[in-house]
Amino acid sequence: MEYDFRLIENKWRQKWAELGTYKVTEDPNKEKFYVLDMFPYPSGAGLHVGHPLGYIASDIYARYKRLQGFNVLHPMGYDSFGLPAEQYAIQTGQHPAITTEENIARYRTQLDKIGFCYDWSREVRTSSPEYYKWTQWIFKQLFNAWYNPMSNKAEHIDTLIAIFEKNGSSGIDSKILTGDIEKEVLPFTAEEWKNFDDKKKFDILMYFRLAYLGESFVNWCPALGTVLANDEIVNGVSERGGHPVERKRMKQWSMRITAYAQRLLDGLETIDWTESIKETQRNWIGRSEGASVRFPLIGHDKQIEVFTTRPDTIFGVSFVTLAPEHELVGTITTEEQRDEVQAYIQKTKARSERERQADVNTISGVFTGAFVKHPFTGKSIPVWTGDYVLVGYGTGAVMAVPAHDERDFKFAKHFGLDRTQVIIPTHDFNCDEAAWTEKEGTLMNSDFLNGLSVKEAVKKAIQEIEKAKVGSGKVNYRLRDAVFSRQRYWGEPFPVYYKDEVPYLVDDQHLPIELPEVDKYLPTEDGEPPLARAEKSAWNYAEGDRMEFNTMPGWAGSSWYFLRYMDPKNENEFVSKGKVDYWKNVDLYIGGSEHATGHLLYARFWTKFLFDQGYIPFEEPFQKMINQGMILGKSAIAFIDSEGKMHSYDLISDDLTSYRETRILIDYINDDESINLDALRNWQPQFEKMTYVTNSQGKVIVKREVDKMSKRWFNVVTPDDLCEKFGADTLRMYEMFLGPLEQSKPWDTKGITGVHGFLKKYWRLFHLNGNFEVNDAEPTKDALKTLHKTIKKLRDDLDRFSFNTGVSSFMICVNELTDQKCNNRHILEQLTILMAPYAPHITEEIWSKLGYAEGSLSDASYPIFNEAHLVESAYNYPVSFNGKMRFVLNLSLDLSIEQIQEQVMANPDTIKWLEGKTPKKFIIVPGKIINMVM
């Protein structure tokens, strides 16, 4: 009887669906385990072999946990709002919902072929109104909340109002009262607060809300016609499409993620993620300790506030530099300097972020004509503006200490500015040539800091700054608030309407605000977002003068989806308390590392917020995370000369650049890297009449190059083809067999036959004489040994997420059992349970043939996954002396290390060999080797 994987896999796919095998419900008698994949954006291109890699790993782990007896939540859904569907809509006029629906259907078909144990009854889609109703609801909670630095958590805005009513602005810690608000309205007394009109109160509260409408510098991408968050920009261009981005001051919805900067940092210590992702997040949050210092402007009643990490160098300040965008630049520039400064600002503005980043070595700047007073020496200090100071970091102003900061040094040198050395270097160092930037040395020229070490001076300087009331110690973060508006159609509408340009929230009972129909998916002629095209009647709710025309960014829906899986159909709550208390946070999260500063940060932020609000009992969404590597494609490149002839790659000895490179669909490449010319001729017209210069075997060889797997490189391998040819079980095991999950690697289909052959061999174990047959005799000692070795190895492998070595263990086991001609029921049954997570279809088939109820293998727990079960079988322990192997003892595997030691010492061979001496050290590696050091 042949291993007919098509028949078997179709059969079980249907059975599982019929039996509802993978449906789970809350069960207080069982321990929960939550295994989650990062849900995909359903793109038009469908799945390639890289996509399921992580899904297979999580599926194996989820099944393993089920077999161990856990109640496993393992859901799947779609992150279905996004740009590609919208761009397709712009081109074709087809509603993005239709495209999305089609793509989801295709994804589902592809996913189903692989045999995942998802509970599909819990599917969520971020673009469905039933789902985004709750995204809108969470937005409302964020709008109605502020971050109370005294209690260190988010609270309802009412508690802030209560504070203002009682104590005015002095009721809250002064440290959070920075930025624009300070200048406009602060401070105010309780009495003044009560007398403010509603508009003014509203405006003040807007400075505190966690979701707020505010004017700030944002990344505007003209080509995409929308603003972007910092994580959506890579090297100064948009992540999608690579379009230039410029900084623009705009009124936008933002999320006050900065309020959570410290907790986002601290939380990293409590979760089990790779060091590299944690480090990326730490980098992104960018905590630095220092001080903020105010320099009073001479001739104005204003002051310039700077942030510095080196308050110890305060006596070395020789000028102050403002970012060109700094709002004081216009105010303080003197008449004589005005033209020059204006020209400089214009020049800076004209340069894109990318250009500005590209030439960081060019020094530019202009003197503003203004001076500030040094807070301690009272000396006049010139104020410059220069684009090496970034408006988005700190206060957008720096105190320049050329002697001890490299950029300040270059700037000073370039413009011939003064330089005051205030630190004596610890070793020979030429302070005329470079800045001494080490945080070591002794202070000089620094009044009360003289003689102190840098470390002491930092402390002392902050004390003195605070004493003189010219500033304070401060922690600064690189993290910026996240822009939350997008000028796009295909996203969540805001639950917001405007009356007299004041935003109001829509009542809960009117949620969701559904996406209205529009005639075109483009911005309006006067630059309003696409939603401005909608007639008032097209909205399912309309109030005030107009609705909010922006939509939410892609990360809105994905910041809380893992909660919705727990209670996907709940119409009254985003998730019920009972369900979230049972399932809690995700125990194992598998997905790519590319979301380090996007999704993974935002999801942590929202989770902390919902925790503060008392809706959920945990602060970190994803306890353990594994980042699967990317599967790359091997493109096939052919070379065409200037006459249009294609040359075999092995014939080309001259310069490759004189040839035109063409990528060939990899389906047409044979195992020996030659092109299937007949297929190629039929592929594209250009190849039909082409002349081919073949090698001595009459073949045209291609060059292989590793690229991202993508349609445009013609190097895509789909899981569908492989399922068709080898079956899902083979595909699952092969993807795991490829290597460590975390590593990126090029896809190579060649090795798949090895895994396929293994499954056939496993199948044959049960069909020694052509028919299904197992014997019920006592298992042999050898077979037991093989089995128990495999159990132990496999459990160890799974517990440390080493899925590749797990496959190898099975291969070794099956090879050994084949050699032993073992067809013992007990042994094969146990092996089948072990293999079930990896190869669910074939094992279910065998299981039912062994006489068990259909589907019971996937839906029960088995003791071999819980107890070691390593009994009566024995291991050969080589016993060695100082590294040289001396003899072999046969010892039972279930002995403790102490028992092994006892038995070895009691063994006649040992006694004879030791001749009365006692070993100094006794090294036992369980299952491997015993070593005695004399």
Add this chain to the structure above:
RNA sequence: GCGGAUGUGGUGAAAUUGGUAGACACGCCAGACUUAGGAUCUGGUGCCGAGAGGUGUGCGGGUUCGAGUCCCUCCAUCCGCACCA
């Protein structure tokens, strides 16, 4: 520049706390069975050497009875951040 990760045969890789390096698989070589083989099975396969033997985990040192594994220096590749004050 700062931070993170990786480096083992022709290839993907294993070696879990330091304990027989290269398991397992691909590929390759030889053979068996076959009309045939992209089927199945058997044997071989790190490198040098006919052999005994020597040698071997990016380079160079160190600790140890023993190092792919621990420590130090350097090199290479990949990723993240980067005028962050």
